[in-house]
Amino acid sequence: MSAPDTREPLVRARNVHKAFESLEVLKGIDLDVMPGEVVVILGPSGSGKSTFLRCINHLEAIGRGSIMVGGEQIGYRMKDGRLVRLSANAIARQRRRIGMVFQQFNLYPHMTVLQNIIEAPVGVHGESRASAVENAKRLLARVGLSEKIDSYPRQLSGGQQQRVAIARALAIRPDLMLFDEPTSALDPELVGEVLNTMRDLARQGLTMIVVTHEIGFAREAADRVVFMDDGVIVEQGTPDAVLGNPQHPRTKAFLARFL
Amino acid sequence: MSTQQAIDASPSGDASVRDVVNAHTPFRYDRLILWVALGALLANFGWIVANNENFEWPVVGRYFFDPTVMQGLYVSLGLTVVAMVLGIALGLVLAVARMSTDRLASTLSAWFIWFFRGTPLLVQLIFWYNLSTLFPVLSISIPFGPTLASWDTNSVITPMTAAIAGLALNEAAYMAEIIRGGLLSVDRGQSETAEAFGMTRARALWRVIIPQAMRSIVPPTGNQLISMIKATSLVSVIAMADLLYSVQSIYNRTFEIIPMLMVAVIWYLLITSILNVGQGYIERYYSRGDRRTGKDGPAEKPTNTTMAEEATH
Numbered sequence: 001m002s003a004p005d006t007r008e009p010l011v012r013a014r015n016v017h018k019a020f021e022s023l024e025v026l027k028g029i030d031l032d033v034m035p036g037e038v039v040v041i042l043g044p045s046g047s048g049k050s051t052f053l054r055c056i057n058h059l060e061a062i063g064r065g066s067i068m069v070g071g072e073q074i075g076y077r078m079k080d081g082r083l084v085r086l087s088a089n090a091i092a093r094q095r096r097r098i099g100m101v102f103q104q105f106n107l108y109p110h111m112t113v114l115q116n117i118i119e120a121p122v123g124v125h126g127e128s129r130a131s132a133v134e135n136a137k138r139l140l141a142r143v144g145l146s147e148k149i150d151s152y153p154r155q156l157s158g159g160q161q162q163r164v165a166i167a168r169a170l171a172i173r174p175d176l177m178l179f180d181e182p183t184s185a186l187d188p189e190l191v192g193e194v195l196n197t198m199r200d201l202a203r204q205g206l207t208m209i210v211v212t213h214e215i216g217f218a219r220e221a222a223d224r225v226v227f228m229d230d231g232v233i234v235e236q237g238t239p240d241a242v243l244g245n246p247q248h249p250r251t252k253a254f255l256a257r258f259l
Numbered sequence: 260m261s262t263q264q265a266i267d268a269s270p271s272g273d274a275s276v277r278d279v280v281n282a283h284t285p286f287r288y289d290r291l292i293l294w295v296a297l298g299a300l301l302a303n304f305g306w307i308v309a310n311n312e313n314f315e316w317p318v319v320g321r322y323f324f325d326p327t328v329m330q331g332l333y334v335s336l337g338l339t340v341v342a343m344v345l346g347i348a349l350g351l352v353l354a355v356a357r358m359s360t361d362r363l364a365s366t367l368s369a370w371f372i373w374f375f376r377g378t379p380l381l382v383q384l385i386f387w388y389n390l391s392t393l394f395p396v397l398s399i400s401i402p403f404g405p406t407l408a409s410w411d412t413n414s415v416i417t418p419m420t421a422a423i424a425g426l427a428l429n430e431a432a433y434m435a436e437i438i439r440g441g442l443l444s445v446d447r448g449q450s451e452t453a454e455a456f457g458m459t460r461a462r463a464l465w466r467v468i469i470p471q472a473m474r475s476i477v478p479p480t481g482n483q484l485i486s487m488i489k490a491t492s493l494v495s496v497i498a499m500a501d502l503l504y505s506v507q508s509i510y511n512r513t514f515e516i517i518p519m520l521m522v523a524v525i526w527y528l529l530i531t532s533i534l535n536v537g538q539g540y541i542e543r544y545y546s547r548g549d550r551r552t553g554k555d556g557p558a559e560k561p562t563n564t565t566m567a568e569e570a571t572h
């Protein structure tokens with residue numbers, strides 16, 4: 001990479017471990033993500049990619065290690081030199097600037113597109129309805145779905161739903177966006193429209209952590225590619241380095257499947 | 260072979276015949292015969308009932324809007340509404356408590372549901388009514404410590420409060436299970452999404468989970484409401500003058516038992532019919548996100564068999 005970066009990382013994960021019962025899923029993950037950086041996480045299914053993303057916004061509690069986002073430790077705080085667990089409402093507050101886009105879109109089916117987008121800004125962030133609506137219209141224009149503003153999610157195609165889900169996540173003005181396989185549930189011809197939207201966001205300097213199997217997207221849009229397998233980071237570096245000249249045999253084996 | 264040819268036949272010849280806009284549905288004579296037979300049977304039955312002197316229809320007409328009957332109807336409806344509202348509110352609290360990760364809350368809720376579903380409503384009503392013989396004084400105090408306030412039980416537990424307490428607490432136990440089933444029917448991803456967006460649990464429930472759970476909560480709640488209207492007739496044993504009690508008070512005087520019971524039956528049927536229509540509207544409202552066109556689609560038929568437990572009262 002280029003000259004040493006002196007800024008603080010936006011995300012700092014240290015020695016993150018996570019187990020479900022006796023199944024160890026994350027076995028010591030260290031990862032720093034700089035502001036404005038786009039990190040793509042690759043790896044075989046079951047390697048713990050989704051679990052790691054979900055730990056970053058504390059949808060899963062980690063078993064060991066620490067995760068800092070924007071200088072705050074997620075799920076905990078220091079008090080009199082001791083680490084104490086945060087209450088559910090305090091954790092909810094920490095999540096307010098972290099946007100998330102899910103594989104299954106997870107739009108609220110009983111709300112229109114507009115209601116989906118303004119729900120968190122109005123209900124969680126206390127933005128006025130008028131300004132939230134205005135922002136929603138701007139975001140819908142940006143993802144190219146202005147005319148769908150009053151539709152219900154089930155009236156949209158998968159690609160359209162995912163673009164609405166992206167607009168919904170952007171509406172909270174996130175400092176960090178997490179994408180968990182955003183195109184994996186889409187028909188092949190709909191993948192492009194969603195990746196285009198994400199490429200735009202990457203260009204505009206949004207900090208993004210993207211779990212995907214779209215090698216092409218990783219090559220073009222990522223600042224860094226991280227390859228995970230079996231709960232550890234096996235290899236990371238620039239797209240050219242990791243995708244063009246992988247060092248580790250497991251990375252080579254994984255990438256060979258996409259050639 | 261020949262059918263294959265027919266399907267593949269030249270487009271020019273068959274195309275317009277094959278066009279489904281020209282299709283017509285064959286007339287079903289068997290259905291027609293059934294309809295006619297059933298209609299005749301019902302008409303005949305209606306004729307017999309209407310002309311049966313023993314039903315004394317003129318008496319039914321005379322007492323249908325009798326002030327005593329009206330007063331009883333008013334009590335039945337009032338009790339139903341109050342007990343149902345309290346039952347749903349408490350049922351929601353119980354359902355959320357039962358599903359919470361807090362062991363204390365879920366255990367307490369489970370015990371409540373176990374007790375109030377496990378004992379007959381009639382017995383519960385009589386217990387509430389006779390609370391004063393068990394506990395002559397009701398008081399608020401620190402356990403094993405000093406008393407903060409106390410009341411004479413008889414002044415608190417009137418027939419009205421006994422009826423409301425009995426019906427509402429029993430209803431809450433059933434509603435808790437209905438609401439819990441509804442909440443569980445909503446996709447896990449929904450509460451997770453709400454959480455990821457920084458909503459508190461209360462807000463996620465209110466804005467995201469409950470509106471989606473309503474689709475499976477409304478039909479069995481309709482059942483409960485109708486059961487409740489009829490269950491209010493049980494309060495006549497604790498001297499509450501509900502609809503059934505008021506017609507009984509009239510026929511105890513006039514001995515016109517059957518016509519007076521017919522008055523009650525017709526009122527009960529009228530109310531339940533109105534409720535059925537209302538339920539249809541509510542169901543359509545909560546399935547709005549389901550319509551692909553956004554226009555009014557065919558409303559889903561309410562299923563009256565959704566409830567696992569029937570005849571709850």
Ligand SMILES: Nc1ncnc2c1ncn2[C@@H]1O[C@H](COP(=O)(O)OP(=O)(O)O)[C@@H](O)[C@H]1O
Nearest residue numbers: 020023025043044045046047048049050051052
């Ligand atoms: N809630 C859970 N309970 C138990 N096991 C889980 C749970 N979530 C994920 N796992 C397991 O953790 C492993 C990693 O899953 P995941 O993070 O989804 O992998 P990936 O996203 O890389 O495909 C898998 O073996 C999966 O079965």
Ligand SMILES: [Mg+2]
Nearest residue numbers: 049050051181
């Ligand atoms: Mg995954």
